Amino acid sequence: MSLGAYPLVSDWITMDGDRLLVHTGKVDIGQRISNALLRIVQEELAVPLSLVEIATVRTGTAPDEGITSGSNSIEQSGRAVASASATLRKYLLDAAMAQHGGDLSEWLLVDGYVERAGTNLRLALTDLARDLPSNLPVDPTLPRHVPESAPAPTMRGITEMVAGRFTYIHDLDLPGMWHARRVSPPHAKATLRDIDQTSFDRMKAKGLHIIRDGSFLAVAGPREWDVVKASTSLGFACSWDMGGGLPETDVFAQFTPDNAQRFPVISGTPQKAPVPDRLPTPDLSARFERPYQMHGALAPSAALAEWTDNRLFLKSHSQGIYPLREAIADSLGLLLEQVEITYVPGSGCYGHNGADDAAFEAALIAMAHPHTPILFKWSREDEHAWEPYAPAMAVQVDATLNNGHITALSAEAFSDTHRGRPRPGPNRAGPAKLLANRFRADALAPYVSPPNMGNHAGMHRNLDPIYDIAETRLVKNLVQGLPHRTSAMRCLGAVTNIFALESTMDEAAHSAGIDPISFRRAHLNDTRTIALLDALERRLSALPPLAEEMGRGIAYAQYKNVMTRVGLAVDLTVTDTAEVKLHRVTLVADAGRVIDPDGLTAQLEGGVMQAASWALCEEVTWDRDGITSRDWDSYPVIRFDNVPIIDTHLLGNTSDPSVGAGEASPGPTVAAIANAIRNCTGLRMQRMPFTADALRRAALEG
Amino acid sequence: MGACHAVNLRLKINGIQHDIRSDPDTPLIYVLRDELKLKGTKLGCGLEQCGACAVLVDGKAVLSCVTPVEVFDGQEITTIEGISETEVGKRVQQAFIAQTAAQCGYCTSGLVVAATALLSKSPKPDEATTKAALTPHLCRCGSHPRVLRAIKEAIAE
Structure with a gap:
């Protein structure tokens, strides 16, 4: 385009x-x-x-x-x-x-x-x-x-970052600027009934401004800490209609064919056609699951907005300023020309987080107070409880083995939509996907996405195994009406699909009595992939023999089956208290011609760390009263005490076109961790995260 | 709220004496960022869980997002903006650049502060000590291996 x-x-x-x-x-x-x-x-x-x-x-x-x-x-x-x-x-x-x-x-x-x-x-x-x-x-x-060789570029901005001089959106500071915070409802089903008038008056007396539109509530004023305190006390002054509370559904129990819109997937593309029958007598059959997980950006979402002379000026860390402009203009009844959005960096972004929602909310506040720049920030709790999550997902895999070869494979993916970005579309799709529009007086119903029928899009990304298998049966099962708003997070469905497929390859290699690299090679024709697995094997054989207590897991994937190829091995131990400790990751990647080798390596390594966090730590939790994983204690993520050595090798010919790599390593990392746990303990982990509790449960269930 | 209970405080920040009038309950980070315009210290959670807001207080890494400013009255504070004034801090910054130990960089100032505190106290920490000192700090982009390499490089120099 x-x-x-x-x-x-x-x-x-x-x-x-x-x-x-x-x-x-x-x-x-x-x-x-x-x-x-x-x-x-x-x-x-x-x-x-x-x-x-x-x-x-x-x-x-x-x-x-x-x-x-x-x-x-x-x-x-x-x-x-x-x-x-x-x-x-x-x-x-x-x-x-x-x-x-x-x-x-x-x-x-x-x-x-x-x-x-x-x-x-x-x-x-x-x-x-x-x-x-x-x-x-x-x-x-x-x-x-x-040119044959050019000096490696220094990363832009790093000199400023180490000195605290790099400007993020949170650091903007304009004359006459107000700070603003939201007063969030207890959960997505709640509506604001009433605010205690005394609190309201007390805040006004202190020079603070309350902005209300239906159940959207915010407070603004010149001093940030005053605004932060006011947002908390205003929360206590609100009475909410709880609307029956959040559904305490076991989301995995909802992932059945009966609840789903079903589509067979052929060569990566869903078809409007009948779904073929399951394999009659598979030798291997297992279901792999991922809970709701969050982007969990290190900095809560923020935006700067000013409404001046009938024009809205916004600064945002959105990944898509043009689609966001359309959604905001439509929401507010403005012409596109009345809205200008400038990108200003936020913290690292791994998909559709709260950035777009925060930009729209800043606009609502700014339009209530013209000519005043509003720096609006979500709190940590806002980000944890209100960002659009990566949907929970399940993948059922069945496989038939014959003479050390997989001859038939069925993979059925189940999840809610991965597509919640405020893109324009029928039925005011853009506005309906901005969070605040659910709460304003003139509320829009939550957006229900039609099935994503694109090639390797949404939940069926990497559902197609890359291997040569005579008979495949691949099915997309879209299940809607689940408890949480969901959208795109790094890799979309590829994480769970690769976790499922590569766990199955590992299990099949095990039952065939063949080492996992040779087993994969025997199912491949693509020379670049075979060369990559050869390189991985050479790297591993150059390492000292694996210590007795250590487990090693192998996984391979090519992102969307056409982008960067990544093969990796994870070496880990499981402690007496069932904690997984990562020791070494040996990673080989082929991204075609490499433009910025250090940048590419950083992306691959970063993908390994984020996926290790998903695999070992992360899970959104909730009850009737709201999201319960509201901070970094209740939503633990990987920390420096569990960082492996990551040894990355880049293959890739200068004559091969450059292909995208930012999402290539997470899928195989999750799978290789699961396979290494299997190698180390004999336990086949089928649901992320593989916490100590989960390992103990798996051991008890035997 | 407001300035009705404001008190006078004296903070020495990056070698400069600041006389500040502030509500005593204001967390230090809001005084640094909003009153003194030292925006290098980052707010990530406001709950002392992520480490983005670390500053040096009398040489130790301290989180600034919860503890009220009055607790720091009379103490010597070094923020990321002043870290290059220390020999160790400068070395840590150079090692972070050499190892490209950042992606988005939002966790970086807290990590540079933590590494500076660590190496000032024990110039040659082992890997486990380094990891323990950094464990209060989150990085969501996954630059952890690079940060550990940078600290190793800063130790070796």
Whole structure:
């Protein structure tokens, strides 16, 4: 979509003073896409990084590239910027020749200059670029120009980060600015009945402002700590109608074919067709489950909003400022031109967290107090209790084995939607997906998503095994009406699907009496995957023999079956108190041509750590009175006392296209941890998280 | 609420004496960020559970998001903005840069403060001591292995 909608060089690269300004709709959410884009321009044009900058991502000026998600940025924005740079390169060389003669072989781009070999003729690249016609189309057929070696780019922003000078949205500070906090209902079914008038008056007397729209309630004022305190005391002054409370459903019991909209999945795409029958007599049969889990961003969501002269100016850490603008404009009855959203970084983002909701809520507060910049922040409790969660999920796998080979495999995925982003759509889908619209006086009903029928989308991402198996039966089961609002989190369904499939491969290898790497190789034809597993095997055989108390688990996956390939081994122990301790992760990845090796390694390592946290620690809990996992004690995550050595090796040919990698390692990590626990203890863990309690229960159940 | 119970306090922050008038119950972080505009100290939870808000108080890493400012009256505080003034702090910062020990960076100032406190107290901690000192700190992007490598590098120098 990127080049199709933005076909001109000037859509992607312009001049800003003496620098090249690179335009993108993709945003840095901790994954360093801007580093990779700068690297692409630097390589293509042989220009020092001091002469290139990334433009602020703002509606109206940035290319609309939808949402920064799905590991698509390098393939969409990266490809567009690369082709725009290649076109600019050709333009610069042609311009130099037109001015000074010679032929193409004589002209070179060197360190920010266009030089004619054998002469002292040297033209500044930025001078030549200034005359670039704004209507020059990008030529996507031009060959890429990739130097043999270029200095590794330093991560943008890190010098500021270690000195506390990097500006996050939470740090914005404008003259006359007010701070604001929400007073959240006890849970999603509650509605605000009444506020005690004395508290109301007391707050007004202290210069605080209360904003109410139905059950949406917030407090604002000039001093942040006063606002924080007021939001708590105002909470005590509210009486709520509990609406029957949250349903105390066993969500896993809801995952049955009877409750589901069912679709067979062929080559990664759901079909409107009858679901084939289950395998009659499988040799292996097991169900794998993941509870609701949260993004749990380190910084609670925030936004800055100002309503001035009938225009709404927003700053947000949303992954998709254009879709968000449409949803907010529609919610407030504004024209698109009346709403401007600028991206400002928040903390690391792993999918659809509270950022979009917070931006809309800041807008509601700002419109009640024109001409006042409002810095609105969710509290830790707000983020834990109200962000859209990754849906709980179950995958039933059945397999038939014959002579050490899987001959038939059935995998049925069950979950609620992974698609809750405020994208526009029929029935005011955008507004219906913004949290506050459920609570305003003019409330919208919670959005019910239609089944996602895209290839490797939603819950069926990586449901298709990558292996050569004669007969497969894959089914998507969409179960709706479950207790919590859900949306996209890193990898979507791929985590549970890979957990299920790779646990099954491990179990099948075990019953065939074949080592797990050879077993997988025997089910593969793709030479790149086989080379990757060979490399993993070599790495492992170079390690000292595994200590007796240690277990090792192997897993492999290719994200969406077309993106980055990751094979890894996890070495771990299980303590006397049934705690899993991670020791070493040996990871081999093939992401095609690597643009920023350190950035890619960081993404793969980060994926391992987040997945280890999902596998070992994380679970959203609730009862009738609300979400009970409301902070980092009641929702534990992995900490520094359980960090393995991660040994990462990048394969990948410079001639292979670059593919997305941000979500490639989590799925195999969860599976390899489960397989290592099996290797270490004999226990086959089927439900995340694999806590000490869960291990003890599994041991008792035998 | 408001300034009705405000008291006078004297805080030495990054080597500079500040006379502050504040409600005594205000957690230190709000004074640092909102009154003194030292935005490098990050609020992650307000519950002393995530470590993003760590500052050095008399050389020790202390969480600033709950404890009232009046407790710090007369004490010497170093925030991330002042950490490069210490020899150890500067070394830790350089090692974090060399190892690219951050992704989003929101946990970084707390981690740099914690690492500086650790290495100031014990210049050559073993791996278990390092991990224990960092365990109050969360990182959600998964830069943990890099942070441990950075601290190793800062020790080796």
